[in-house]
Amino acid sequence: MFEVTFQNYTFQSPLMNASGVHCMTSEELNGLIDSRAGTFITKSVTRQKRQGNPEPRYYETTLGSINSMGLPNLGFDYYLDYVNEYQKNFSTPMFFSVASMSMQENIETLKKLEDSDFHGFTELNLSCPNVAGKPQVAYDFALTEQILTEIFSFYTKPLGVKLPPYFDIAHFDQIATILNKFPLTFVNSINSVGNGLIIDPDKEQVVIKPKEGFGGIGGEYIKPTALANVRAFYTRLNPSIQIIGTGGIVSGQDAFEHLLCGASMLQIGTQLYKEGTSVFARILDELAVIMDTKGYSNIQQFQGKLKTI
Numbered sequence: 001m002f003e004v005t006f007q008n009y010t011f012q013s014p015l016m017n018a019s020g021v022h023c024m025t026s027e028e029l030n031g032l033i034d035s036r037a038g039t040f041i042t043k044s045v046t047r048q049k050r051q052g053n054p055e056p057r058y059y060e061t062t063l064g065s066i067n068s069m070g071l072p073n074l075g076f077d078y079y080l081d082y083v084n085e086y087q088k089n090f091s092t093p094m095f096f097s098v099a100s101m102s103m104q105e106n107i108e109t110l111k112k113l114e115d116s117d118f119h120g121f122t123e124l125n126l127s128c129p130n131v132a133g134k135p136q137v138a139y140d141f142a143l144t145e146q147i148l149t150e151i152f153s154f155y156t157k158p159l160g161v162k163l164p165p166y167f168d169i170a171h172f173d174q175i176a177t178i179l180n181k182f183p184l185t186f187v188n189s190i191n192s193v194g195n196g197l198i199i200d201p202d203k204e205q206v207v208i209k210p211k212e213g214f215g216g217i218g219g220e221y222i223k224p225t226a227l228a229n230v231r232a233f234y235t236r237l238n239p240s241i242q243i244i245g246t247g248g249i250v251s252g253q254d255a256f257e258h259l260l261c262g263a264s265m266l267q268i269g270t271q272l273y274k275e276g277t278s279v280f281a282r283i284l285d286e287l288a289v290i291m292d293t294k295g296y297s298n299i300q301q302f303q304g305k306l307k308t309i
């Protein structure tokens with residue numbers, strides 16, 4: 001009932017974690033394998049291990065979360081070792097998230113992945129809002145085009161990009177025109193809404209330490225923005241570029257709405273953090289009820305078929 005075809009592979013479920021949540025250590029990654037997620041992705045990886053920003057750097061509210069983690073991760077070699085072990089035991093392709101810290105680092109990391117035995121999907125993160133002094137790459141359209149030109153001059157494995165949210169129709173048009181020039185496998189929309197501010201009114205204080213409290217917003221707050229981005233890319237990108245929908249998926253209904261907008265895979269961040277890996281089974285159960293009620297027996301029957309009035 002939940003099978004989705006993603007490039008040349010059929011996943012048993014469209015659900016997976018969003019990079020950054022439950023995917024830093026091998027124990028966390030193994031927990032995703034044991035869940036109802038169809039596949040999973042690593043934390044965004046830098047060449048060297050990073051501690052990330054000072055704590056507190058993640059804070060939850062009823063409607064979502066704010067984070068400014070600062071790319072803590074165990075370094076490229078750790079995750080490549082994990083991939084090599086994983087691929088010995090499982091045939092389902094996994095996703096490897098590569099952080100974009102500098103053009104040079106991107107190229108070095110992707111050259112290593114190209115030369116490795118990794119045969120999953122690569123997600124190039126062009127949208128981290130949390131490293132002080134490093135703007136979100138994909139808000140700079142010329143730089144985005146330059147990076148993709150460089151990468152596709154040597155990278156032959158399936159690669160997609162994780163994008164920040166866009167808010168203007170002209171920006172959807174401009175970035176889609178650039179993305180359509182490249183043999184991308186997928187676009188993942190959206191990363192957190194960058195540089196929001198959540199405040200504790202009792203303490204009259206921000207709730208996270210880095211960047212004077214500014215950080216990426218996730219969860220229920222961001223679903224309408226996520227849906228708009230998924231829909232805008234679904235209707236603008238070459239059909240060979242599939243969409244991963246991320247942002248505000250808390251229930252089966254949220255998953256259904258992302259699929260209606262045209263998403264193929266769905267990533268869950270804030271709600272996975274809140275609820276743990278049982279979130280995947282719950283959301284699939286809720287999605288099954290909606291599909292049954294509407295008489296759908298598979299996702300393809302409604303995927304992308306959002307109506308206008």
Ligand code: DHB
Pocket residue numbers: 020044052067068069070071072125127128129130131191192216
């Ligand atoms: C971090 C946050 C992000 O939204 C992202 O895309 C990558 C890294 C972080 O702060 O670790």
